[in-house]
Amino acid sequence: MISRRERAAWGFVAPSLIAIAVFFVVPVVSSMLLSLTDFDIYALADLRNMRFVGLQNYERLLTNPLFWGAMKNTVWFSVLGVPLSIIASLAAAVILNARTIKWRPVWRVMFFAPYVTTLVATAVLWNYLLHTRYGVINWALTSVGLPAVDWLGNPNTSIPAILIFVVWKIFGYNMLIFLAVLQTVPDDLYEAARIDGAGPWARFTNVTLPAIAPTLLLVSIISVAGFFQLFAEPYVMTQGGPAQSTVTVLYFMYEEGFKWWNLGSASAVAFILFLCIFAVTMVQLAVSRRLGGEHT
């Protein structure tokens, strides 16, 4: 028998629990079930054409070179993108947090603006900036004597080109998180460090970094999850090309699901992606626990 208090508590959390069940648990479970079937264009016409195929979707994915190519691209995006975006946002936050900076709100708005701007609009704009012949980036390169780069047309530069855009687009959000936590670091710590003779770099590594370590971990986890789910940027800017060099796992899943209409196999991709993100997050947590248990 549950007490009145407990019943009231359940009553209060029920709306969110129901929402989570309907919009999260049900879709997750059904997509897991879907990944064990061969739901395809035939099944779309008539559900009786759907068969239960066990782990066949997974088996086929693991032998599909395009899937592994997508995996490799996604790993490249994350390995390059996560540190880059964190460095960019941390640098911006540290600079904005410095006492000497004037018009702080203006800078804050300017750095944050890309994050709240529509992705497609900014992606189209960057397509112009990165244009081989008319783009301002190549104009700048050639005017200092460097060769022009076929940013989005060359399989070797397409990932860096998209990364530049993505980092520019998202660093403002993490910057705000860092800025918030930087403002909680007590000034007397910096003062004490300065009296002990610590320079700006020593103050940064010995005071700032330990103080924001938990936030750094949080931001890195969010960023990894974000970069693993990269989709819209390659979709708008390159359609996965050139030579499939910007097909990410999510893009691959989208093509499986909505281009070829193999929803079973697309669900399997989603599940593998989930496992990957989960595994990477676990590793991150383990590493951070080993590096400094007192902070987490």
Added chain:
Amino acid sequence: MIDRRAALGLAAGAGASLAGCGRHDGITRLSFWAMGNEATNVPQILPAFEDANPGIKVEVQAVPWTGAHQKLLTAYAGASLPDVSQIGNTWVAELAAIGALSPTPGFAQDLLTDQFPAVLETNEIAGRAVATPWYVDTRLIYLRTDLLARAGFDAMPGTWAEWKRAMHAVKRVAGDGNFAILLPVNEFEQLLTFGLQGDQPLLRDRDTRGNFSSEPFQAALAFYKSLFDERLAPLASAAQISNVWNEFAKGYFSFYFSGPWTIGDMKSRLPEAIQPHWTTAGVPGPTGPGASAPGGSSLAVFRSSPHQEAAWKLVRYLSDPAVQARFNVITGDLPARPSAWAAPKVASDPYVTAFNGQLARAKAVPKVPEWERIVTEMQIVAERMVRGEFTVQQAGAEIDRRADRLLEKRRWMIEQGRAA
């Protein structure tokens, strides 16, 4: 079990009739999805239709080509298909497999006369037309006549052997570092065209298994491979050739596979000096003029449309040879009806006439929903073959293996009696 889609359709219908309450003006509103260039230009020819049929209003909705295929399938799943739509020729099998298309009714059978046979066949599933060809295209050869003449050939050769001789000669004339033909290794159309020349179908056993180890297809694979082995074609994907027009003008290659949409590009992008020195010609085959795959768009009336009669009226209007000839002048699209080709504006274009002959020799590709995936796999294997990973025989067997895997579901469906 209640048919889920019927229930959805019922609900949607109820919603529509409620929404339609305020519009009891006796006018049938047809929704018509069109893509790309056609969507931009079709409103120009519709007023004449609406004048002739005062009870019908056509609402054109432009759908971008890149999203059109997915949008149609999603609209089917969500029971919100339009009444009529332009569809890519290669989607017919898929849309028919899900039962979305309304077969050509008895009163519109005349739409199926005066058509290119292979194009019409592309629109027929199990012997019934389920879509009506609107405009057609096919691929043939664009060539540099000046380089060919300097190499000692005054016309495009008609057979593979002659053509290869011409390619060697052209390559010598074009000079160091240049090739004879462009076959981007990531595009399946060229190899598919070679493969169509044989007398055997590309799929066998009621289109449930690959037939890529057949003798004619092996010959096509061997011919394709030899063009790379003999350094007549650069081993490059389309992305590596950043500007096809520049390279064509420079003589990097003298033969180029493409469709009618390239005529305009050639006219506007090639330098003035090259303009008199290019033309179009039919595809050579092993022993004489060869076939190629018919492409283009069809008009589809959807089974879910409550306005079947009005919808077919619109299809009939758009298929009228005079209207098609006019549409050709506006868009450059090649008319689906051969009689429209006699219109002076169409007949007077020298680059277009080669397409007429090529379309007459076109050959329909297998009509299974899996086809696009099969040719994609075919090309992946072919690229690895020209890079030396497979011999011709191994490549044929490997394509068969991949095709058979893709067609597994179809075999099961046929065993169950659920697919045609």
